[in-house]
Amino acid sequence: MKTLLDINNGKRVKILKISGGRGIRQHLQCLGIHIGDIVTLKKSSFLGGPVLLEVNGFDVALGRGVASKIEVEELE
Amino acid sequence: MKIAFIGQPNAGKSTIFNGLAGYKTMTANFPGQTVHYTVSKVKVGDETFEIVDLPGIYSLTAIDMAELESRKYILSGQADVVINVIDASTLSRSLELTLQLTELQVPMVICLNMIDEARRKGIEINSEKLSQIFGVPVIETVANKGIGLDAIFVSAKQAYHKRLIPKIQPFHKDIEEKIEEIEQIITDEFLRNIPRRYMAVKLLEGDRELFEEIEKFPEIIEKIKTIREEIKKTHGRHADTVISSERHALTMNIFEDVAKVGQPLKSFRERIDDLLTNKYLGYPLLFLILFGIFFIVFEVGKIIEEPITDAFDSLSQKLPGFIEENTLLYFIVKGLIEGFSGGVGVAIPYLIPFFIGLTVLEDIGYLPRMAFLMDTIMHRIGLHGKSILPFVVSYGCNVPGVMATRILESPRDRFITATLSVLIPCAARTTVIFGLIGAYIGGLAAAGLYLFNLFVIMILGAVLTKFIPEVTPGLIMEIPPLRMPALKNVFMKTWLRLKDFMLVAWPLLIISSITLSFLEYLKIDLILNKIFAPLVSLVLGLPEQTGITLLFGILRKELSMIMLFQAMHTTELNTVMTDLQLIVYTIFTIFYIPCVGTMGVLLKELGFKRMILISGLTIVIALILAVISRIILSMVI
Numbered sequence: 001m002k003t004l005l006d007i008n009n010g011k012r013v014k015i016l017k018i019s020g021g022r023g024i025r026q027h028l029q030c031l032g033i034h035i036g037d038i039v040t041l042k043k044s045s046f047l048g049g050p051v052l053l054e055v056n057g058f059d060v061a062l063g064r065g066v067a068s069k070i071e072v073e074e075l076e
Numbered sequence: 077m078k079i080a081f082i083g084q085p086n087a088g089k090s091t092i093f094n095g096l097a098g099y100k101t102m103t104a105n106f107p108g109q110t111v112h113y114t115v116s117k118v119k120v121g122d123e124t125f126e127i128v129d130l131p132g133i134y135s136l137t138a139i140d141m142a143e144l145e146s147r148k149y150i151l152s153g154q155a156d157v158v159i160n161v162i163d164a165s166t167l168s169r170s171l172e173l174t175l176q177l178t179e180l181q182v183p184m185v186i187c188l189n190m191i192d193e194a195r196r197k198g199i200e201i202n203s204e205k206l207s208q209i210f211g212v213p214v215i216e217t218v219a220n221k222g223i224g225l226d227a228i229f230v231s232a233k234q235a236y237h238k239r240l241i242p243k244i245q246p247f248h249k250d251i252e253e254k255i256e257e258i259e260q261i262i263t264d265e266f267l268r269n270i271p272r273r274y275m276a277v278k279l280l281e282g283d284r285e286l287f288e289e290i291e292k293f294p295e296i297i298e299k300i301k302t303i304r305e306e307i308k309k310t311h312g313r314h315a316d317t318v319i320s321s322e323r324h325a326l327t328m329n330i331f332e333d334v335a336k337v338g339q340p341l342k343s344f345r346e347r348i349d350d351l352l353t354n355k356y357l358g359y360p361l362l363f364l365i366l367f368g369i370f371f372i373v374f375e376v377g378k379i380i381e382e383p384i385t386d387a388f389d390s391l392s393q394k395l396p397g398f399i400e401e402n403t404l405l406y407f408i409v410k411g412l413i414e415g416f417s418g419g420v421g422v423a424i425p426y427l428i429p430f431f432i433g434l435t436v437l438e439d440i441g442y443l444p445r446m447a448f449l450m451d452t453i454m455h456r457i458g459l460h461g462k463s464i465l466p467f468v469v470s471y472g473c474n475v476p477g478v479m480a481t482r483i484l485e486s487p488r489d490r491f492i493t494a495t496l497s498v499l500i501p502c503a504a505r506t507t508v509i510f511g512l513i514g515a516y517i518g519g520l521a522a523a524g525l526y527l528f529n530l531f532v533i534m535i536l537g538a539v540l541t542k543f544i545p546e547v548t549p550g551l552i553m554e555i556p557p558l559r560m561p562a563l564k565n566v567f568m569k570t571w572l573r574l575k576d577f578m579l580v581a582w583p584l585l586i587i588s589s590i591t592l593s594f595l596e597y598l599k600i601d602l603i604l605n606k607i608f609a610p611l612v613s614l615v616l617g618l619p620e621q622t623g624i625t626l627l628f629g630i631l632r633k634e635l636s637m638i639m640l641f642q643a644m645h646t647t648e649l650n651t652v653m654t655d656l657q658l659i660v661y662t663i664f665t666i667f668y669i670p671c672v673g674t675m676g677v678l679l680k681e682l683g684f685k686r687m688i689l690i691s692g693l694t695i696v697i698a699l700i701l702a703v704i705s706r707i708i709l710s711m712v713i
Contacts, residue, residue, distance in 0.1 A: 022282065022316065027485070027552050029320035030134040032169030035313075036321070043353065049452040050461060050551050052353065057197060058166045059557075061448045063460050063550025 002074065004051055004067040007041045013072040014038050020069040028066075032056055038075065078126045078154060079232050082146060082177065083161030084170050085132030086556045088189040091219040092161060093129040094568075096228065113149060120229050128155065136176040136274075137283055141482040144285070150180060153269055157232045158184045164194035164201060164216075165557070167335055171327040178210065178242040179274035183235040186214045187228065192221075193557065198338035206334045211243045220562050244273065245330070247322040250310070254303050255280060261299050266290060280304065281316045345558045352442070352558075358449050365442070369433040370526070373426055374510055374519060380425035388417030389647055407597040408590055411642070415589025418638035419582040426507050427577060431570040434472050439561035439569075443468060444553060451551050457534055458541025460551040463493040470500040472573065474674040477502075478681055492540050494682060495690050496533050498670040499697070501526065503577075504633040505666050511637050512662050516650045521659075529666060532701065580673075588628050588635055592642055595624070601643070616664060616702050618657055619644070629665055631672055636665050660706045668698030 007013055015037050018025055033039070033055050040054040050061045062070075081089040097116035114129045130149055131142035138144040150158065160177055162170040167188075177184060188194075188201060207214040213231040217224035234240065246252055258276040266289075267275055278286050279300050290297050304315040311318045351357060392413055399406045437443060443465055451461030462484055470477030477497040481490045501509060514522040595601045601624050605612075608623030621643040629636030640661075644652050653661070669691050670678065678687040 018317075022314070023485075024552075025314070026137055026316060026320075027139050029317070030137055030139055031552065031554060032134075032166075032172060032324075034321055034324045035317065037324075043355065047452045048455070050448055052448060052555065056166070056168050057199075058169065059555040061444070061451070061461065061551055061553045061555050063451055063455075063552070065550035066552055 001071045004041065004053070004062070004070045004072055005044075005064065007072065007074065009041060009043050012038060012040050012075045014075055015070060016073050017071040018069060019071065020066075024066060024069060028070075031060060032058075033060065039072075077123070077232070077236055078128065078156045079159060080128040080130055080150065080155035080157070081159050081161055082130050082150060082173075083132060083187075083189075084134050084163065084166075084173055085554065087132060087161045087163040087170065088217075088219045089132065089161045090129055091565075092159075092187070092189065092217065092225060092228070093127060095219055095222055095225045097127060113145065118229075123233075125229060125232070133173065135173055136179075136278070137281060138285065140485050150177075150182075151270055153182075155182060157236045158182050159187050159228065159232065160184055161187045161189050164188040164191045165197050165199060167194065167199065167201060168327055168331040171330055172323050174210070174242075175245055175323050175326060176274075176277075178244050179271060179277060181241050181271045181274075183240050184210070184212045184242045185228070185231045185235050185240075186210065186212060188214060188216045189219050191216045191224075192218050196341050196343065198340040200336045200338065202334045202336075206330070209243070209245075209330055209333065212240045220559075220565065245326050247319070247326070251307075251318065251322055254307060257303060258300060261296055263293065263296070266293055266296065277319065280307075281319050282314075349445075349558050353445050353448055353555075358445075362446060362449055365437070367523075369430070369437075370523070373429045373433065373506075374514060374522070376429045377426035377510065378514075381421055384421040384425070385417060385647065388413060388421055392417075404594075404597055407593040411590035411593025412586060414593075414638065414642050415586035418585050418589065418634070418641075419578070424574075424577075426510055427503050427574060428570065430472065430503055430506065431573045432566060434468070435566045435569045435573075436561050437468075439559065439565060441556050441558050444555045447551070447553060448555060455550075457496075457537030458544075458546050459489055459493060459537065462551060462553055463489065463496075466493050466497050467500055470497040470502060471506070473502045473504075474498050474500065474670060475677045478674065478677045481681065488544050488546075491682060491686060492537065492544065494678065494686075495540065495693065496537055498674055498678070498690060498694065499529070499533055499536070499667060501529055501666055502633070504671070507634045508637045508662060508665050511634075512640075512649065512658050516658055517655055525659075525662065525666070528663075532667075532697070536697070584631055585635055585638065588631055589638065589642065592624065592628065592639055615699070616660055617706055618661055619653060622661060626664070626668070629671075630669055633665060633671055656706065656709050659709060660702050663705050664698050664702040666698075667701055668695050670694060 001016075004013070015033070015035050018028060018035060037055055042052040042054050042059065044051040048064055050063045051067045053060050053062060081093055083089050093114065093116070097118055113131065116127055118125045118127055128149070130146040133143040133146045136147055138147050149155075158177060158180070160174050162174065174186065186206065188203060191201070194201065203214040203216060213235055215224060215227045215231050217227075219225065247255070255273065255276045258279055259272050262272060262275055262279075275286070279290070280303065282304060287297070290300075307315040307318055313321070352361060354361075392410065395406070395410060395413070399409060446468065447461035447464045450464045454461050454463055465483065466477045466480040469480045474497060477500065478494050481493045481497065484490045484493060509522050509525055513525055592601065595604070604627065605620050605623040608626070609620050612618050612623040612626070613620050622640060625636045625639035625643050628639045640649065641647050646652060649658065675687055675691060678690055682690075
């Protein structure tokens, strides 16, 4: 299964599953990131840095630990 | 009438609040800037409104401390009207909070702020339709330009007098049934004055705080757990995820009803943003930006400082011509002049440019981008990128720096970040670094001291992480769009920060200066210096007279330096102290014990035990570093 870490810059993906505890899940939900949302991976910074996502018209930075818990499916 | 402003972080609540109430709260372009709420009274016509600026919350499920505070306030039922401030450019997400606010059943006004930004993104919103859906007034504003703000009080009055309570948007039938089931089992005793539906939904979501409270009612909690399990079985997801998806679906429907999304204007800003967060170029740019600010602060400060201190120096030297030397009056006037000149001549020239620089960085929205860039490095010291925000704020003053740790989710991160924050040279310590090292040894040495400080903080962070291992998930942070800072805002904010210095620190400086002068007159300073002599002369190798200045530094760090001029009876310190002594003195001043103000905020934020722990730790660190640098540098110089 692919996670956000396996995606190249500029690709659009659909969120399939958010694993991890209630803390992460609720935090992402509050920010407006849900299962089924289509997001664009804008960029990943190097050396194990965070990824930058565009979700429903705004940008969110996710650390690698969080990004690795989000399973996605590539579109197109 | 009491009006509370509530909305998601960075939606512009504080900007609106300031536009209505005059300049009272700090705003910045990063999420979570307002960490505690501000209340203000505003008179419109012959009516007085009490307006409350609450910290931003993404949802009524509180994630961090600031959010918890907002939620508590709204649930306390103090507000007569709630103004839901929405960043129109992120309407679909913002509506999720609006849906939750409807459950509170308080008269509401929806305020679509930054409507210009939404248009830039190609989003056209039909506010009339939105108003019909929720049954409350909807107004459009561009707060940073002051557009549309006058409509707020009018709509608030309308909502209050006509009791325009927002309509609840129902979920799917099966979920509504479960909510009803819970509504029936909650007792009034547990409910207090909180609306029943809100409570039922939050319990269904498994809200942590409410679950802790409801522990006392075992029969209720058992039933709720069963209902949550049922939903998990039928939907194949956790109940909280189901509710959140329901809410998301509702907002998407509303969004499609009221908004048309066209082509966004591919903007110049986005290209700049791309560059600022670029994988490779982002880092040299970060370095250049920070270095540039310090360079400008130093250069500009020096130009302003010299003529001012010269003028005061000549005044002090002429003083014996007016008042007889060695009388009490002479000492008091001398103390007064020195304290006064310390404020005007040393602190202000460096503070003003620094505050302007920090404000511009904040308002542009560079700080969250810094958090993005620095996340990797912060992980090395067991924190994540968000901790960089308290650090940067701490370069201005440690007090708001420690307060800014509220944006962090875990108590462990808050503790480590606060501990490291108090070691960051604030504007006061910056004046010491510039005034002693920059002025007598050189700019390069001053810059070196900053790097040394960063190095120590990194090491300490790594050590602390060893003792309190990491359990936090990592960075989750919204990156707001870059914004052009409004000139007025920059000046008002700089003024607000400066006012704080002038009203609190400066009088303290003058009083302490007079006190020291008075002690000198009574020759008590000699006794105090004798007490500190073993530490000051033997361990640190400093002149004995410096002992008392270190004591005064606890009040405010720049006092140490100003007192030093006074204690050594000269502003040409290099004639009485060696370079080595100046460096050791500065290093000790940077690290030892946070100032009184910072200790106060540590006490408030982290409790007595942690405050003592942190303060003690800083003294130990300062002593170790001062001794090591004394030994090593004495071999080099």
